[in-house]
Amino acid sequence: MDPATQDLIWRNLWPMLQATLTKTLPLTALSFALGLVIALFVALARLSRFTALSWLARAYVSVIRGTPLLVQLFIVFYALPQFDIVIDPFPAAVIAFSLNVGGYAAEVIRAAILSIPKGQWEAAQTIGMHYPTTLRRIILPQAARTAVPPLSNTLISLVKDTSLASTILVTELLRVAQLAAAPTFDFFALYGVAAIYYWVICVGLSFVQARLETRLERYVAR
């Protein structure tokens, strides 16, 4: 590797880490958290006995899964201003990503809730529990066991998908790499560093996933 490239990498390690810590990770965490909340409500709506609500949830999931994430981002950031709704890049990205996660995770949560035997709902009912309490104390803790592996997939995809935010002016990790490489066209070096950063985050998350799974398995016969 020639010294100029080495120097370029060296000079950009910290700015890229900074972009990761101040943009990529917060963007991921916020979008995932909001996305899960959306997903829970969409899943419950989908399972509701009110047909209109159920169909609304279906439609939402269909639209989110049936359109590219990049298009969703562009709609929030570039198209909404046409209707005088102007949103800054970072919040625009959070909105688009949470809505996206909401659609995918809703199906995961719905399936996980359905995997819990009906007897659990009935047992909760006979001890006088209402729907929200049953959900919170009995159903969701058990459904978590089923949902953690697929939700981890969603999270790990999201980490990498945040790079799409570079297209709507969020100076996240990939955008910083792009800007740093542009003057000398030394893309290989800096995109390589960016790739390693993403990979390290994902390895860390996989580790957390494994720990969480072990924890959630503690009450299951082996």
Add this chain to the structure above:
Amino acid sequence: MTELLTVRNVRKSFGDNLVLRDISFDVAAGTVTTVIGPSGSGKTTVLRALNALDQADAGVITIGDVSVDFAASPDRPTLARFRAQSGMVFQSHNLFPHKTVIDNVLEGPVVVQRRPRAEARADAERLLAQVGLAEKAEQYPYQLSGGQQQRVGIARALALRPKLMLFDEPTSALDPELVGDVLKVIKDLAAEGWTMVVVTHEIRFAQQVSDQVLFIEGGLVVESGPPAQVLVAPQQARTRSFLQRILDPI
């Protein structure tokens, strides 16, 4: 004797399937009623109607001072008050697998009834001791045998201090050698004066423990009375043939 439970003209169908045609009976306070009948007769649905797990389409059920007319589509608070009158023990125990034995028992008193945790815990420990599981308090349900799980289910229902205990075939899912322990717990409760309705296939148990036996078939109470009558000298031909099949299956 004062009636704790009265059931009047209860009807229930699932879709086109009329499961309970017209069910009426009384249960006196401090007595045990066993419900027998062929599979598909509606006996489990009767029990589930008593807890509104399956809401009757019509009929009036009164437990203690709570009376519900199911034809008048009762509101949620009424149903909640009605359900709180009885404790249910399921055929397949339905314990909460992610909670320890003691937490299974505590869930109702602490979360639903909002009793102080320390007091509820003392109560729960006493109940677990009563069903012979004091030393299993901190284990998870999967670590217990089927019979032990069922006894935790009984303790969980008792912890809410219901007026009436309901058992839905409590021993049907158990290995034969585990049945005795569960039946013994139920007998002990009977001796303590609990009012209970038990759906069962254990005719010998029914004979020993019941004050009243109901034979249900086709969604109707075909015959009812003391065990010495219904189980030993049944008046109805259908009761006789059912007992013959169950007591002498080969």
